[in-house]
Amino acid sequence: MEQPPGPAAPQQEPQPEPRHALVLALELVGAELLPDVGGKAANLGELLQAGLPVPAGFCLTTHAYRRTTSPAGLDAVHAGLVSTAPDDLPGLARQAADARRRVLAAAVPADIVEAVRNAYTALGPDAPVAVRSSATAEDLPFASFAGQQDTFLNVVGFDAVLAAVRQCWASLWTDRAVSYRASHGISPSTVALAVVVQRMVDAAVAGVLFTANPVTGRRHEAVIDASPGLGESVVSGAVNPDHFVVDSGTQTVLERRIGNKGMEIRPMPGGGTERIELSGAGSQPCLDDAQLAALELLGRRAEVHFGAPQDLEWAIDGGGEVWLTQSRPITTLYPLPERQRIRDGTRVYLCFSLAQGLTRPLTPMGLAVFRLIASSVARAAHFDVPVPHDGPAPYVQAGQRLFFDLTPVLRSAIGRAIVPRVFDVMEARSAAVLRQLFADPRFAVTSRSPWRLLRHIAPVATRARVPESLLRALFRPEAALRRAERFGERFRAALVVPAGSTPAQRLDHVERILGQELFPVVPSILPLPALGFALLAAAGRLLGPDGGPGALQPVLRGLPNNVTTEMDLALWQLASVIRADAGSAAVFEGAVFDETGVSELVRRYRARELPAAVQSGLAGFLSRYGHRAVAEIDVGMPRWSDDPAHILGVLANYLRLEDPGQAPDRQFSRAARDAEAQMGRLAAAAGKRSRLRAALVQAALKRTRMFAGLRELPKYHIVEALAAVRGQLQAIGTELAAAGRITDADDVFFLDLVEARDGLTGKPLHDVVAQRRDAYAQELGRRRIPRVLLSDGTEPEALQNGAAxxxxxxxxxxxxxxxxxxxxxxxxxxxxxxxxxxxxxxxxxxxxxxxxxxxxxxxxxxxxxxxxxxxxxxxxxxxxxxxxxxxxxxxxxxxxxxxxxxxxxxxxxxxxxxxxxxxxxxx
Known part of the structure; x- marks a missing residue:
C-alpha cells in the first residue's frame, strides 16, 4: 500500500454531527449512537475515544440504509418473517431471498451517493479500504452476531466502494442473519444496517484476540490466534493458525501451539484479495513474545474501556505497528458471581440451580426468595447473617442462577469426604469436577477437625430431634411414618394467611414462611429416607457377594410413600376415567395440541364447559397437586393451578397409550411385586449364612422400601410453601398494578421482596421491571450452565479431557x-x-x-x-x-x-x- 492507514486525525473539541447525518467520521461515533451506526462502528469509535490504534475511516449511517430501502417494500418482508416460526428454515430462507432482491434493486438517492463519494475521497485518491457491515443488532453484550453480515476487503475506487455498500446492505438479509435474529427474538422491523469504510492495513500478520479464555472462562488469560497476511484467513477458518495463551498478570506465554499456516490472503493491486500457498510457514511462529505482550496490553485496555472481556480483530503492518480493526463483547462467557469475596482468594461455587434440575434462570423474585431461605438455614446453623434479604455469605448469584460457595468444603477434610459422595448419587458429574479440584493447591485442606462442622450441625439436629427420629424409624417405623404425616398437616396449616390481611401484612406473611416455616421441613423428614438408603447399603454389606448393585436396585422399584409417583399415577387414573367416558375422550381426540388448541381447552376448563369427567377430574387433581409446576423451585413460575395447559397435554399423551400391558399403574404394581420378591430372595440368600443375618437383611430392606420413597417429600412440602408464597405475591402484585406502581400483576415477580415493599409505600417500579424482564429474556437463551464455577471465571469442567x-x-x-x-x-x-x-x-x-x-x-x-x-x-x-x-x-x-x-x-x-x-x- 502506498499510504499508511493512519489513525483518524484527533480533534480538540469536535462539533457533534446531527443525529440524522448520512456520514460520520469514526472518531465521532460511540455507544450513544448505536441506532445510527450499528454495533461494529460504535465499538470502533469507542476504541478511538480510548486512544487505541484504529485505521481511519467513516460510517455510512442507518439513515442511508432506511432512505434507500424504504421504497423497496420491506414492510411486507418484515410481516412475513414475524409470521414464520424460528425453526421454519425454508420459510425464513424464502423471506430472506425476497428481502435481498428488494434491497439490491433499490436506487441509491443522489445525496447519499455524493456523501459516500466525499467521505471516500477524503481518505485519499483511490484509497484501498475495507467495507464492513455494521448492524444495529450486532456486537451487542448478549448476542455478538459475529460473521452474520458481509465484509469486503481491499476495495479500490468509488464505484467499487458504492457496490460494496449495496452488498453490505443486502447482507442484512442473509439466511444465517435472518435465522439468527429469529432465534434470538429480534423483530426484523427493528434492525437496520450501517456501513464502515476504513483504510486497509497492509498486514504482515493478523488474527483475533480474546481478552478472556473463551473455552475455560478464565478472565486472566488472553487467547491469540495469528497467521501471515490478512486476518480473514483466521476468522474464516481457512488455516490452522498459531495459537497462544498469555497470562495477563505476568505476560507469561502459557501455551504456544504452532499451526501449519498453509496459505495467506493478500491484497491485490487494483482491488480484491488472493490466496497464496505458503511452504514451510508452519515451522516458525508468526509472533514473537514482544508482539504477544503488545497485543495483550491493547486487548486489556479495550476490556477496561468497555468494562467487559472483548473479542478483537487486529493486524500488524509491515512496519510493525499494531492496529485494531474490530471489537465485540465475548458473549459466550458465563457471568462472574455477584458479591464475590475476592479478598479471600479464588473461590469455588457450585450451581444449586442445576443440582435441582433447573437449567433456566430464576426470576428476580425467585432469587430473592432463596436468599431469604438460605439466610434462615444459615441462622439456624448459628452462622452470622447481617442482612437476611441479601442472603448468607456462601450464597451468590451468577447468570440469574443460584450458586453456593463450596470453598470451605474443599478446604475441609470432612467436607471432602462427605460432599462429593452425596453428589455421586445426586449429580455424578458435579462430584467428578469437585474431586478434580482436590489437587489444586489453592484449595488445599486447612481444616481436619470435625468439631467446626459439628458446632453448626448439632444445634440443627438437636432442634429437629433427628436422633429421636432415627431411633423411632429403626424400631417403630409405622410410628415414624405417622409422625411425618402429622408434620405435613401442621406445616400446611402454617401457610394459611389470615382473612382480611392487608398487602403489607401479606408480605409479612410471605417473609415469615420463608424465614421461619420452611427450614424445619428438611431436618424433620430427610433423616427417614437417608436412613432407608443407609439400610440398603447395610443390607448389601450383610449379603456380601450376593449384594451388589444389580441385586439391590430392584428393591427400589415401585416404592410406596413417594408423593411424586402418587401424583403421576393419580393423573394416569384420571386419564383412565376419561378414556372410559366417550364424550370426555372425544374432547382429546378432536383437539389439536398446538398452542391455540391447548389454550382453547384451558379456556373451556376455566369456563366449566368441559364434560363432567374431565371438568371434575381435572379440578380434583389440581386441588391436590396444582401447587406443582415445571421449574417449580422458582416462585415466579406459574403453577399447574394457574395454567393447566401442561397437564392437559400430558393427559392427551396418556390417552394415546393403547397397549393395556403397558399401562403405568400395572407396571408400577408389577414393579412393587418384583421388589417384594427380590427382598425374599435376598433374605433367603443371607439365610444360607445364618438366620440372624437373614432377619437383619429382611428388616433393613423392609425399612428401605418404607422410607426411601420419602426422599421426594421435603421438596413437595417446600413447593407447597412456595405456591402459598406465590399466591400472596400475586395478590400484592394485583394491588401494585391497581395503584399504578407496576403495569401487570405478574410484574411483581421481577422485583425482590424489598422492592415490593417499596412499591407498597408508593415507589413506582416500571423501569426496574422493564430492565429485569429484558435481562431475564436474554438469560433464557443460555444453554451451557457450569456445574462448578471459580471466582475468576474458570469452568473446571472445561479443563477436563472429556466427561468424567x-x-x-x-x-x-x-x-x-x-x-x-x-x-x-x-x-x-x-x-x-x-x-x-x-x-x-x-x-x-x-x-x-x-x-x-x-x-x-x-x-x-x-x-x-x-x-x-x-x-x-x-x-x-x-x-x-x-x-x-x-x-x-x-x-x-x-x-x-x-x-x-x-x-x-x-x-x-x-x-x-x-x-x-x-x-x-x-x-
Missing part, C-alpha cells in the same frame, strides 16, 4: 456414556424435549432431556426409556424411572445436542450407555 468417567474407546465408537440410573435396555425412537410444557411424547419413545424435576415426571409414565444430561442415580429422574421400571441413563454430556429426535437409540440402564442407531427412512 467417559470411556474413550466407547466415545470413539459413537457410544454416549453416563451414570447408570435404572436397569434394563430399551431400543426406540428418541424424543429430545427441552421444555415439557406442551411436549408430545409418543408411547414407547425414549425421552431425552437436559434435566428433570417432578414437573417432568408425568411424561415418564409413557416413556420407553430416559436419557438426561444432568443427574445421578438418586436424582429425581432416576428415582422415578426406577419406580416405573424404565431404563435410564443420567449425566450424559450434551445428550440433547448429540441425539436427534426420531433417530433410534438403545439405552442400557445398567451399563450407563446410550448407543445411537440409524435414522429412520426419510431422515
Amino acid at each position: 468417567g467417559a470411556d474413550p474407546g466407547a466415545a470413539a465408537a459413537g457410544v454416549l456414556t453416563g451414570t447408570p440410573a435404572s436397569a434394563g435396555t430399551a431400543t426406540a425412537a428418541a424424543r429430545v424435549i427441552l421444555d415439557p410444557r406442551g411436549a408430545q411424547l409418543e408411547p414407547g419413545e425414549i425421552l431425552v432431556a437436559p434435566s428433570t424435576d417432578p414437573g417432568w415426571t408425568p411424561l415418564f409414565l409413557t416413556a420407553g426409556g430416559l436419557v438426561m444430561e444432568m443427574g445421578g442415580p438418586n436424582s429425581h429422574g432416576a428415582v422415578v424411572a426406577r419406580e416405573y421400571g424404565i431404563p435410564a441413563v443420567v449425566g450424559v454430556p450434551d445428550a440433547t445436542s448429540l441425539i436427534v429426535t426420531g433417530h433410534s437409540i438403545t439405552v442400557d440402564g445398567a451399563a450407563g450407555t446410550v448407543v445411537p442407531g440409524a435414522p429412520p427412512a426419510g431422515y
Whole structure:
C-alpha cells in the first residue's frame, strides 16, 4: 500500500454531527449512537475515544440504509418473517431471498451517493479500504452476531466502494442473519444496517484476540490466534493458525501451539484479495513474545474501556505497528458471581440451580426468595447473617442462577469426604469436577477437625430431634411414618394467611414462611429416607457377594410413600376415567395440541364447559397437586393451578397409550411385586449364612422400601410453601398494578421482596421491571450452565479431557456414556424435549432431556426409556424411572445436542450407555 492507514486525525473539541447525518467520521461515533451506526462502528469509535490504534475511516449511517430501502417494500418482508416460526428454515430462507432482491434493486438517492463519494475521497485518491457491515443488532453484550453480515476487503475506487455498500446492505438479509435474529427474538422491523469504510492495513500478520479464555472462562488469560497476511484467513477458518495463551498478570506465554499456516490472503493491486500457498510457514511462529505482550496490553485496555472481556480483530503492518480493526463483547462467557469475596482468594461455587434440575434462570423474585431461605438455614446453623434479604455469605448469584460457595468444603477434610459422595448419587458429574479440584493447591485442606462442622450441625439436629427420629424409624417405623404425616398437616396449616390481611401484612406473611416455616421441613423428614438408603447399603454389606448393585436396585422399584409417583399415577387414573367416558375422550381426540388448541381447552376448563369427567377430574387433581409446576423451585413460575395447559397435554399423551400391558399403574404394581420378591430372595440368600443375618437383611430392606420413597417429600412440602408464597405475591402484585406502581400483576415477580415493599409505600417500579424482564429474556437463551464455577471465571469442567468417567474407546465408537440410573435396555425412537410444557411424547419413545424435576415426571409414565444430561442415580429422574421400571441413563454430556429426535437409540440402564442407531427412512 502506498499510504499508511493512519489513525483518524484527533480533534480538540469536535462539533457533534446531527443525529440524522448520512456520514460520520469514526472518531465521532460511540455507544450513544448505536441506532445510527450499528454495533461494529460504535465499538470502533469507542476504541478511538480510548486512544487505541484504529485505521481511519467513516460510517455510512442507518439513515442511508432506511432512505434507500424504504421504497423497496420491506414492510411486507418484515410481516412475513414475524409470521414464520424460528425453526421454519425454508420459510425464513424464502423471506430472506425476497428481502435481498428488494434491497439490491433499490436506487441509491443522489445525496447519499455524493456523501459516500466525499467521505471516500477524503481518505485519499483511490484509497484501498475495507467495507464492513455494521448492524444495529450486532456486537451487542448478549448476542455478538459475529460473521452474520458481509465484509469486503481491499476495495479500490468509488464505484467499487458504492457496490460494496449495496452488498453490505443486502447482507442484512442473509439466511444465517435472518435465522439468527429469529432465534434470538429480534423483530426484523427493528434492525437496520450501517456501513464502515476504513483504510486497509497492509498486514504482515493478523488474527483475533480474546481478552478472556473463551473455552475455560478464565478472565486472566488472553487467547491469540495469528497467521501471515490478512486476518480473514483466521476468522474464516481457512488455516490452522498459531495459537497462544498469555497470562495477563505476568505476560507469561502459557501455551504456544504452532499451526501449519498453509496459505495467506493478500491484497491485490487494483482491488480484491488472493490466496497464496505458503511452504514451510508452519515451522516458525508468526509472533514473537514482544508482539504477544503488545497485543495483550491493547486487548486489556479495550476490556477496561468497555468494562467487559472483548473479542478483537487486529493486524500488524509491515512496519510493525499494531492496529485494531474490530471489537465485540465475548458473549459466550458465563457471568462472574455477584458479591464475590475476592479478598479471600479464588473461590469455588457450585450451581444449586442445576443440582435441582433447573437449567433456566430464576426470576428476580425467585432469587430473592432463596436468599431469604438460605439466610434462615444459615441462622439456624448459628452462622452470622447481617442482612437476611441479601442472603448468607456462601450464597451468590451468577447468570440469574443460584450458586453456593463450596470453598470451605474443599478446604475441609470432612467436607471432602462427605460432599462429593452425596453428589455421586445426586449429580455424578458435579462430584467428578469437585474431586478434580482436590489437587489444586489453592484449595488445599486447612481444616481436619470435625468439631467446626459439628458446632453448626448439632444445634440443627438437636432442634429437629433427628436422633429421636432415627431411633423411632429403626424400631417403630409405622410410628415414624405417622409422625411425618402429622408434620405435613401442621406445616400446611402454617401457610394459611389470615382473612382480611392487608398487602403489607401479606408480605409479612410471605417473609415469615420463608424465614421461619420452611427450614424445619428438611431436618424433620430427610433423616427417614437417608436412613432407608443407609439400610440398603447395610443390607448389601450383610449379603456380601450376593449384594451388589444389580441385586439391590430392584428393591427400589415401585416404592410406596413417594408423593411424586402418587401424583403421576393419580393423573394416569384420571386419564383412565376419561378414556372410559366417550364424550370426555372425544374432547382429546378432536383437539389439536398446538398452542391455540391447548389454550382453547384451558379456556373451556376455566369456563366449566368441559364434560363432567374431565371438568371434575381435572379440578380434583389440581386441588391436590396444582401447587406443582415445571421449574417449580422458582416462585415466579406459574403453577399447574394457574395454567393447566401442561397437564392437559400430558393427559392427551396418556390417552394415546393403547397397549393395556403397558399401562403405568400395572407396571408400577408389577414393579412393587418384583421388589417384594427380590427382598425374599435376598433374605433367603443371607439365610444360607445364618438366620440372624437373614432377619437383619429382611428388616433393613423392609425399612428401605418404607422410607426411601420419602426422599421426594421435603421438596413437595417446600413447593407447597412456595405456591402459598406465590399466591400472596400475586395478590400484592394485583394491588401494585391497581395503584399504578407496576403495569401487570405478574410484574411483581421481577422485583425482590424489598422492592415490593417499596412499591407498597408508593415507589413506582416500571423501569426496574422493564430492565429485569429484558435481562431475564436474554438469560433464557443460555444453554451451557457450569456445574462448578471459580471466582475468576474458570469452568473446571472445561479443563477436563472429556466427561468424567467417559470411556474413550466407547466415545470413539459413537457410544454416549453416563451414570447408570435404572436397569434394563430399551431400543426406540428418541424424543429430545427441552421444555415439557406442551411436549408430545409418543408411547414407547425414549425421552431425552437436559434435566428433570417432578414437573417432568408425568411424561415418564409413557416413556420407553430416559436419557438426561444432568443427574445421578438418586436424582429425581432416576428415582422415578426406577419406580416405573424404565431404563435410564443420567449425566450424559450434551445428550440433547448429540441425539436427534426420531433417530433410534438403545439405552442400557445398567451399563450407563446410550448407543445411537440409524435414522429412520426419510431422515
